[in-house]
Amino acid sequence: MLILDSAGAVAALGVGTVLAGLSPNSRIFGPVVRRGPAERVLYLTFDDGPNPAATEPILEALAVPGVPAAFFMIGDFVRRFPSVAQAVAQAGYGIGNHTQRHPNLVWLRRASVEREVGEAHDAITEVTGTVPTMFRAPYGRYTPAVHRSARRRGYRIFGWWVSARDFERPGSEVIRQRIRAHLRPGAIVLLHDGDGTDAFGDRRQTAAALPGILRDAKDAGYSFRALSELARVLPRVHG
Numbered sequence: 619m620l621i622l623d624s625a626g627a628v629a630a631l632g633v634g635t636v637l638a639g640l641s642p643n644s645r646i647f648g649p650v651v652r653r654g655p656a657e658r659v660l661y662l663t664f665d666d667g668p669n670p671a672a673t674e675p676i677l678e679a680l681a682v683p684g685v686p687a688a689f690f691m692i693g694d695f696v697r698r699f700p701s702v703a704q705a706v707a708q709a710g711y712g713i714g715n716h717t718q719r720h721p722n723l724v725w726l727r728r729a730s731v732e733r734e735v736g737e738a739h740d741a742i743t744e745v746t747g748t749v750p751t752m753f754r755a756p757y758g759r760y761t762p763a764v765h766r767s768a769r770r771r772g773y774r775i776f777g778w779w780v781s782a783r784d785f786e787r788p789g790s791e792v793i794r795q796r797i798r799a800h801l802r803p804g805a806i807v808l809l810h811d812g813d814g815t816d817a818f819g820d821r822r823q824t825a826a827a828l829p830g831i832l833r834d835a836k837d838a839g840y841s842f843r844a845l846s847e848l849a850r851v852l853p854r855v856h857g
Protein backbone atom coordinates (compact mmCIF):
# COMPACT_ATOMS: atom_id res chain seq x y z
CA MET A 619 0.00 0.00 0.00
CA LEU A 620 2.79 2.35 0.96
CA ILE A 621 4.61 1.46 -2.26
CA LEU A 622 1.50 2.09 -4.30
CA ASP A 623 0.98 5.46 -2.62
CA SER A 624 4.59 6.51 -3.25
CA ALA A 625 4.42 5.43 -6.85
CA GLY A 626 1.21 7.38 -7.25
CA ALA A 627 2.76 10.49 -5.73
CA VAL A 628 5.80 10.22 -8.02
CA ALA A 629 3.57 9.73 -11.05
CA ALA A 630 1.50 12.78 -10.07
CA LEU A 631 4.64 14.88 -9.63
CA GLY A 632 5.90 13.77 -13.03
CA VAL A 633 2.70 14.77 -14.77
CA GLY A 634 2.63 18.11 -12.93
CA THR A 635 6.22 18.84 -13.90
CA VAL A 636 5.57 18.06 -17.55
CA LEU A 637 2.44 20.21 -17.55
CA ALA A 638 4.38 23.10 -16.00
CA GLY A 639 6.95 22.76 -18.78
CA LEU A 640 4.17 22.92 -21.32
CA SER A 641 2.91 26.34 -20.26
CA PRO A 642 4.59 29.13 -22.24
CA ASN A 643 7.56 30.86 -20.61
CA SER A 644 7.56 28.45 -17.65
CA ARG A 645 10.62 28.94 -15.45
CA ILE A 646 10.36 25.64 -13.63
CA PHE A 647 13.41 24.21 -15.42
CA GLY A 648 15.54 27.37 -15.51
CA PRO A 649 15.55 31.14 -16.05
CA VAL A 650 13.30 32.55 -18.81
CA VAL A 651 13.38 36.37 -18.90
CA ARG A 652 10.06 38.06 -19.72
CA ARG A 653 10.81 41.62 -18.57
CA GLY A 654 13.72 43.94 -18.15
CA PRO A 655 14.13 46.50 -15.37
CA ALA A 656 10.98 48.33 -14.25
CA GLU A 657 11.79 51.41 -16.29
CA ARG A 658 9.68 53.08 -18.95
CA VAL A 659 11.28 50.97 -21.69
CA LEU A 660 10.09 48.18 -23.99
CA TYR A 661 11.95 45.47 -25.86
CA LEU A 662 10.60 44.62 -29.32
CA THR A 663 11.13 41.08 -30.60
CA PHE A 664 10.16 39.36 -33.86
CA ASP A 665 10.01 35.58 -34.24
CA ASP A 666 9.97 33.02 -37.05
CA GLY A 667 11.85 34.86 -39.81
CA PRO A 668 13.69 35.58 -41.91
CA ASN A 669 10.84 35.90 -44.40
CA PRO A 670 11.47 37.49 -47.80
CA ALA A 671 8.11 39.28 -47.98
CA ALA A 672 7.78 40.36 -44.35
CA THR A 673 11.15 41.02 -42.74
CA GLU A 674 12.18 43.92 -44.94
CA PRO A 675 8.95 45.96 -44.58
CA ILE A 676 9.32 45.51 -40.81
CA LEU A 677 12.94 46.68 -40.96
CA GLU A 678 11.76 49.74 -42.89
CA ALA A 679 9.09 50.54 -40.30
CA LEU A 680 11.70 50.34 -37.54
CA ALA A 681 14.40 52.25 -39.41
CA VAL A 682 12.78 55.67 -39.69
CA PRO A 683 12.15 56.16 -35.94
CA GLY A 684 15.41 54.27 -35.24
CA VAL A 685 13.84 51.67 -32.96
CA PRO A 686 15.99 48.70 -31.84
CA ALA A 687 14.60 45.15 -31.99
CA ALA A 688 15.68 41.53 -31.79
CA PHE A 689 14.85 38.89 -34.40
CA PHE A 690 14.63 35.27 -33.22
CA MET A 691 15.37 33.39 -36.42
CA ILE A 692 14.70 29.86 -37.62
CA GLY A 693 17.94 28.33 -38.87
CA ASP A 694 16.32 26.60 -41.82
CA PHE A 695 14.95 29.95 -43.06
CA VAL A 696 18.33 31.63 -42.48
CA ARG A 697 19.82 29.09 -44.90
CA ARG A 698 17.00 29.59 -47.43
CA PHE A 699 16.97 33.38 -47.29
CA PRO A 700 20.53 34.38 -46.40
CA SER A 701 20.30 37.88 -47.84
CA VAL A 702 17.28 38.67 -45.62
CA ALA A 703 19.09 37.42 -42.52
CA GLN A 704 22.14 39.44 -43.52
CA ALA A 705 20.04 42.59 -43.98
CA VAL A 706 18.85 42.25 -40.37
CA ALA A 707 22.41 41.85 -39.12
CA GLN A 708 23.78 44.68 -41.26
CA ALA A 709 21.09 47.04 -39.99
CA GLY A 710 22.40 46.38 -36.49
CA TYR A 711 19.46 44.45 -35.02
CA GLY A 712 19.94 41.68 -32.50
CA ILE A 713 19.63 38.12 -33.77
CA GLY A 714 18.51 35.23 -31.58
CA ASN A 715 18.28 31.48 -32.05
CA HIS A 716 14.74 30.11 -32.48
CA THR A 717 15.82 26.52 -33.43
CA GLN A 718 16.49 25.03 -36.83
CA ARG A 719 13.00 23.79 -37.78
CA HIS A 720 10.65 25.27 -35.15
CA PRO A 721 9.44 22.06 -33.48
CA ASN A 722 7.80 21.89 -30.06
CA LEU A 723 10.96 20.89 -28.20
CA VAL A 724 9.00 19.34 -25.33
CA TRP A 725 8.36 16.26 -27.44
CA LEU A 726 11.93 15.74 -28.69
CA ARG A 727 14.66 13.52 -27.31
CA ARG A 728 17.69 15.24 -25.85
CA ALA A 729 19.87 14.59 -28.93
CA SER A 730 17.23 16.11 -31.21
CA VAL A 731 16.94 19.19 -28.99
CA GLU A 732 20.70 19.57 -29.14
CA ARG A 733 20.60 19.28 -32.92
CA GLU A 734 17.83 21.91 -33.24
CA VAL A 735 19.72 24.43 -31.11
CA GLY A 736 23.13 23.61 -32.57
CA GLU A 737 22.15 23.70 -36.25
CA ALA A 738 20.41 27.06 -35.86
CA HIS A 739 23.42 28.40 -33.94
CA ASP A 740 25.70 27.40 -36.82
CA ALA A 741 23.34 28.71 -39.52
CA ILE A 742 23.03 32.14 -37.90
CA THR A 743 26.74 32.37 -37.16
CA GLU A 744 27.84 31.33 -40.66
CA VAL A 745 25.28 33.34 -42.65
CA THR A 746 25.16 36.59 -40.65
CA GLY A 747 28.64 36.59 -39.11
CA THR A 748 26.98 37.19 -35.73
CA VAL A 749 27.28 34.67 -32.92
CA PRO A 750 23.84 34.61 -31.26
CA THR A 751 23.65 34.95 -27.49
CA MET A 752 19.84 34.97 -27.12
CA PHE A 753 17.52 31.97 -27.35
CA ARG A 754 13.76 31.57 -27.45
CA ALA A 755 12.09 28.18 -27.82
CA PRO A 756 9.24 27.72 -30.30
CA TYR A 757 5.90 28.26 -28.51
CA GLY A 758 7.90 29.26 -25.41
CA ARG A 759 8.12 25.60 -24.31
CA TYR A 760 11.08 24.47 -22.23
CA THR A 761 12.46 21.27 -20.77
CA PRO A 762 15.70 20.57 -18.85
CA ALA A 763 17.27 19.44 -22.14
CA VAL A 764 16.44 22.78 -23.78
CA HIS A 765 18.03 24.72 -20.92
CA ARG A 766 21.08 22.45 -21.05
CA SER A 767 21.57 23.02 -24.80
CA ALA A 768 21.12 26.78 -24.42
CA ARG A 769 23.47 26.99 -21.41
CA ARG A 770 26.19 25.07 -23.24
CA ARG A 771 26.38 27.91 -25.76
CA GLY A 772 26.13 30.70 -23.19
CA TYR A 773 22.64 31.78 -24.28
CA ARG A 774 20.25 33.88 -22.24
CA ILE A 775 16.70 32.63 -22.68
CA PHE A 776 13.99 35.19 -23.41
CA GLY A 777 10.26 34.72 -23.19
CA TRP A 778 7.81 37.58 -23.60
CA TRP A 779 5.55 39.73 -21.44
CA VAL A 780 3.00 40.61 -24.10
CA SER A 781 2.15 38.83 -27.34
CA ALA A 782 0.03 40.48 -30.01
CA ARG A 783 -0.94 37.01 -31.27
CA ASP A 784 -0.40 38.55 -34.68
CA PHE A 785 -0.15 35.03 -36.12
CA GLU A 786 -3.96 34.95 -35.90
CA ARG A 787 -3.98 37.79 -38.45
CA PRO A 788 -6.80 39.62 -36.65
CA GLY A 789 -6.18 42.88 -38.53
CA SER A 790 -3.50 45.50 -37.92
CA GLU A 791 -5.69 47.61 -35.64
CA VAL A 792 -6.38 44.65 -33.32
CA ILE A 793 -2.67 43.80 -33.24
CA ARG A 794 -1.95 47.39 -32.24
CA GLN A 795 -4.65 47.39 -29.54
CA ARG A 796 -3.44 44.10 -28.02
CA ILE A 797 -0.01 45.61 -27.49
CA ARG A 798 -1.33 48.95 -26.23
CA ALA A 799 -3.54 47.22 -23.65
CA HIS A 800 -0.60 45.37 -22.07
CA LEU A 801 2.26 47.83 -22.05
CA ARG A 802 4.23 47.53 -18.81
CA PRO A 803 7.62 48.93 -17.76
CA GLY A 804 10.36 46.62 -19.04
CA ALA A 805 8.00 44.44 -21.09
CA ILE A 806 9.36 42.19 -23.81
CA VAL A 807 6.94 42.46 -26.74
CA LEU A 808 6.42 39.48 -29.08
CA LEU A 809 5.55 39.99 -32.74
CA HIS A 810 6.25 37.85 -35.81
CA ASP A 811 8.04 38.60 -39.07
CA GLY A 812 7.57 34.97 -40.12
CA ASP A 813 5.60 31.80 -39.61
CA GLY A 814 7.17 28.70 -38.07
CA THR A 815 5.37 26.40 -40.47
CA ASP A 816 5.39 28.56 -43.62
CA ALA A 817 8.56 30.13 -44.97
CA PHE A 818 6.43 32.65 -46.88
CA GLY A 819 3.88 33.32 -44.11
CA ASP A 820 1.86 36.51 -44.58
CA ARG A 821 2.86 39.13 -42.01
CA ARG A 822 1.62 42.26 -43.77
CA GLN A 823 -0.71 43.03 -40.85
CA THR A 824 2.21 43.06 -38.44
CA ALA A 825 4.19 45.44 -40.64
CA ALA A 826 1.11 47.65 -41.02
CA ALA A 827 0.52 47.70 -37.26
CA LEU A 828 4.07 48.72 -36.38
CA PRO A 829 3.91 52.50 -36.89
CA GLY A 830 0.83 52.66 -34.62
CA ILE A 831 2.47 50.43 -32.00
CA LEU A 832 5.53 52.69 -31.96
CA ARG A 833 3.37 55.80 -31.71
CA ASP A 834 1.25 54.38 -28.85
CA ALA A 835 4.37 53.47 -26.92
CA LYS A 836 5.85 56.92 -27.39
CA ASP A 837 2.58 58.61 -26.38
CA ALA A 838 2.57 56.50 -23.20
CA GLY A 839 6.08 57.69 -22.39
CA TYR A 840 7.99 54.55 -23.38
CA SER A 841 11.20 54.27 -25.31
CA PHE A 842 12.64 51.13 -26.89
CA ARG A 843 15.81 49.41 -25.87
CA ALA A 844 17.73 46.58 -27.53
CA LEU A 845 17.18 43.14 -26.05
CA SER A 846 20.87 42.44 -26.63
CA GLU A 847 21.62 45.14 -24.03
CA LEU A 848 19.47 43.26 -21.54
CA ALA A 849 21.25 40.03 -22.50
CA ARG A 850 24.57 41.70 -21.70
CA VAL A 851 23.60 42.80 -18.20
CA LEU A 852 21.93 39.55 -17.16
CA PRO A 853 24.12 37.09 -15.30
CA ARG A 854 25.38 34.33 -17.57
CA VAL A 855 24.25 30.91 -16.36
CA HIS A 856 26.89 28.26 -16.85
CA GLY A 857 26.14 24.58 -16.95
Ligand SMILES: [Zn+2]
Pocket residue numbers: 665666716720755756757814
Ligand atom coordinates in the same frame (compact mmCIF):
# COMPACT_ATOMS: atom_id res chain seq x y z
ZN1 LIG B 1 8.15 30.75 -33.24
